[in-house]
Amino acid sequence: MPLDPVTLTDPPLILRPFEARDVPAILDAATDPLIPLITSVPSPCDEVAALAFIERQHERLHTEVGWSLAITEGGQALGQIGLWVLPQKRASVGYWLTGSARGRGLAGRAVKRLCRFALKDARIERLELYVEPWNEASWRTAEKVGFQREGLMRQYQYVGPERRDMYLYSLLPEDLPSR
Numbered sequence: 003m004p005l006d007p008v009t010l011t012d013p014p015l016i017l018r019p020f021e022a023r024d025v026p027a028i029l030d031a032a033t034d035p036l037i038p039l040i041t042s043v044p045s046p047c048d049e050v051a052a053l054a055f056i057e058r059q060h061e062r063l064h065t066e067v068g069w070s071l072a073i074t075e076g077g078q079a080l081g082q083i084g085l086w087v088l089p090q091k092r093a094s095v096g097y098w099l100t101g102s103a104r105g106r107g108l109a110g111r112a113v114k115r116l117c118r119f120a121l122k123d124a125r126i127e128r129l130e131l132y133v134e135p136w137n138e139a140s141w142r143t144a145e146k147v148g149f150q151r152e153g154l155m156r157q158y159q160y161v162g163p164e165r166r167d168m169y170l171y172s173l174l175p176e177d178l179p180s181r
């Protein structure tokens with residue numbers, strides 16, 4: 003059965019399905035050194051490819067892969083956040099912001115809102131997150147939300163052409179602050 007679309011709010015942030023007006027944020031992300039390596043944002047990218055990316059995000063619901071949402075503020079897309087469904091009521095979380103939206107703690111707010119949806123509404127019982135050790139902005143974001151580091155997964159996955167070590171983080175319902 004397809005997953006239901008959702009829109010999640012934590013003013014001024016709104017996490018909502020991608021729309022055609024989000025193309026500029028995808029074009030911006032396509033120029034980031036990391037985002038195209040860890041997501042399906044194509045690089046190089048043009049408007050047609052960005053629209054195809056948006057279409058793929060909508061398909062994630064139909065294929066029951068998970069929820070892929072635009073992180074928006076005042077109508078403008080600033081990034082993406084995804085909740086990817088795994089077996090045994092587990093799911094993993096991934097996120098990025100465009101360069102100009104960074105440095106304001108917005109990813110943490112978006113992650114916290116998505117985790118609340120996952121654990122309280124989507125009946126997920128364990129959330130996971132994989133972060134490279136050098137990516138302190140990302141693991142600090144995760145830790146602020148309550149994720150706990152479980153260990154280092156050696157040579158866990160390809161990032162571009164290279165296998166990389168990854169910290170494994172998890173979040174259980176009791177780890178999430180009430181607000």
Ligand SMILES: CC(C)(COP(=O)(O)OP(=O)(O)OC[C@H]1O[C@@H](n2cnc3c(N)ncnc32)[C@H](O)[C@@H]1OP(=O)(O)O)[C@@H](O)C(=O)NCCC(=O)NCCS
Nearest residue numbers: 097098099104105106107108109110132133138139140142
């Ligand atoms: C990870 C990302 C979403 C965080 O964005 P953000 O919400 O703007 O994060 P912030 O800049 O507010 O930083 C979060 C924390 O990390 C710290 N931080 C930021 N940049 C840092 C750096 N280069 N080195 C060390 N710490 C850093 C901040 O001080 C903040 O910590 P604090 O709240 O304890 O002060 C953003 O950097 C990004 O999109 N990166 C590229 C994609 C990516 O890495 N995605 C995650 C893959 S696992």
